[in-house]
Amino acid sequence: QKEVEQNSGPLSVPEGAIASLNCTYSDRGSQSFFWYRQYSGKSPELIMFIYSNGDKEDGRFTAQLNKASQYVSLLIRDSQPSDSATYLCAMSFGGGYNKLIFGAGTRLAVHP
Amino acid sequence: GAGVSQSPRYKVAKRGQDVALRCDPISGHVSLFWYQQALGQGPEFLTYFQNEAQLDKSGLPSDRFFAERPEGSVSTLKIQRTQKEDSAVYLCASSIQGLTLSGANVLTFGAGSRLTVL
Numbered sequence: 001q002k003e004v005e006q007n008s009g010p011l012s013v014p015e016g017a018i019a020s021l022n023c024t025y026s027d028r029g030s031q032s033f034f035w036y037r038q039y040s041g042k043s044p045e046l047i048m049f050i051y052s053n054g055d056k057e058d059g060r061f062t063a064q065l066n067k068a069s070q071y072v073s074l075l076i077r078d079s080q081p082s083d084s085a086t087y088l089c090a091m092s093f094g095g096g097y098n099k100l101i102f103g104a105g106t107r108l109a110v111h112p
Numbered sequence: 113g114a115g116v117s118q119s120p121r122y123k124v125a126k127r128g129q130d131v132a133l134r135c136d137p138i139s140g141h142v143s144l145f146w147y148q149q150a151l152g153q154g155p156e157f158l159t160y161f162q163n164e165a166q167l168d169k170s171g172l173p174s175d176r177f178f179a180e181r182p183e184g185s186v187s188t189l190k191i192q193r194t195q196k197e198d199s200a201v202y203l204c205a206s207s208i209q210g211l212t213l214s215g216a217n218v219l220t221f222g223a224g225s226r227l228t229v230l
Contacts, residue, residue, distance in 0.1 A: 004154075043203060043221040044155065088154050097143055097162060097209075100219065102154030 003027055004103035006089055012109045019076040021106050023089030026070070030091040033065055033072040034100060038086045047074070047087075079110040114138075116222035118204050124228045125194045133189045133225045135204030143207040144187050145219060146179055150200045158202075161187060194229045201226045 005024045013019045023033075032051040036044035050056045050063040050072065062075040072091075076083055086105040092098035117136040125131050137144050143162055147155035148171075157171040163184035172179070176195075181187040191198055205219040 006154075008152075043223050045221070046218060049218065090154075097160055097167065099145065099157050099160055099168065100155075101157070102147075104152070104154045 003101050004089055004091055006087075006103035006106045008104060009107040010109045011106055012111060013079050015079060015081060015110055015112050017079050017110075019079045019083065019108055019110070021074040021076070021087050021089075021108065022071060023073065023103055024071045025089075025091050027091070027093075028067075028070070029093050032092045032098065033063070034090040034092070035061075035063060035072075035074045036088040036090060036102075038088055038105065040085075044088055076108075079108075081110050081112055084108055084110050116204055116206050116220055118202075118222040118225050120225060121223065122226050122228075124230065126230055127195060128193050130190065130192045131194055131227060133191075133202050133227070135187045135189070135206075135222060137185065137187070137204065137206030138208070138220060139185075141206035141208050141220075143209060143219075144181060145205045145207075146187070146189050147203040147205065148173075148200045149203055149224070155203055158189070191227075194227075196229050199227055199229045 003026050034049040035047040038044045048058050048063050050065045056063045060077045064073045086107050088105045089103040090100040092100050119134045145160050146158040149155045159179045160168040161181040176192045178190045201224040203224045205221045207219050
C-alpha cells in the first residue's frame with residue numbers, strides 16, 4: 001500500500017465550478033502536507049502547504065487537513081481552464097530534512 | 113541563479129551506457145533532493161544532500177545509481193549501465209532550509225531531465 005493515495009482521475013469540472021481533490025495517507029507520523037501542480041511536461045510547482053488541522057485559504061485555493069481521518073484535500077474555487085493539470089499531494093515528517101513522499105497525482109480537466 | 117537548472121533536458125541512451133545528469137540549485141540553498149518520476153506517477157525520492165553531505169540515499173534503486181555534490185552547490189546524478197526501466201524524468205529540487213522542526217520544507221523543482229533508454 002502506497003503511503004499517499006490519490007484518485008488518478010481525470011476529474012472533469014466545468015469552468016467556474018469548485019474542483020475538489022482528495023488525498024489519504026497511511027502514516028500517522030506525517031506532519032506537513034503539500035499540494036503541487038504539475039502541467040504536462042513541466043516540473044511540479046508548489047500551490048500551498050498545511051500542517052494544522054482545519055482549513056487554510058490562499059486566493060482561490062483552500063487546503064483542508066483532518067489528521068484524525070488521515071486525509072487532506074484541495075478545493076479550487078471558480079475553476080479555470082488554466083487550472084487543468086495534475087495535482088500532486090505530498091507529505092513530510094517533522095524534524096530532520098523532511099523528504100517529501102508524493103502520491104501519484106490526480107489529473108484535473110476544467111472544460112469551458 | 114533564479115531557479116533550479118537541470119541539464120540535459122533530454123537524454124537518449126542505449127542500454128548499457130552510462131549517463132550523467134546535472135543539477136544547479138538556487139544559490140545559497142542548503143538542501144538538494146533528487147527524485148525519479150515515471151510516466152503517470154508521482155515523483156519518487158532518490159537521495160538527499162545537505163550542503164556537500166549525502167545524508168540519505170535510501171531511494172537509490174540500485175548500486176548503478178550514484179550522486180554527488182562535492183562543493184555543496186552543483187550536483188550530479190550518475191547512472192551506470194542504464195537499463196530500460198531507468199527511463200523516467202529525473203527531477204532535482206532545492207530548499208534554502210537544512211534541518212527543520214516544522215516539517216514545512218518548501219522545495220523548488222527544476223524542469224527535469226527526461227531519460228529514455230533504448
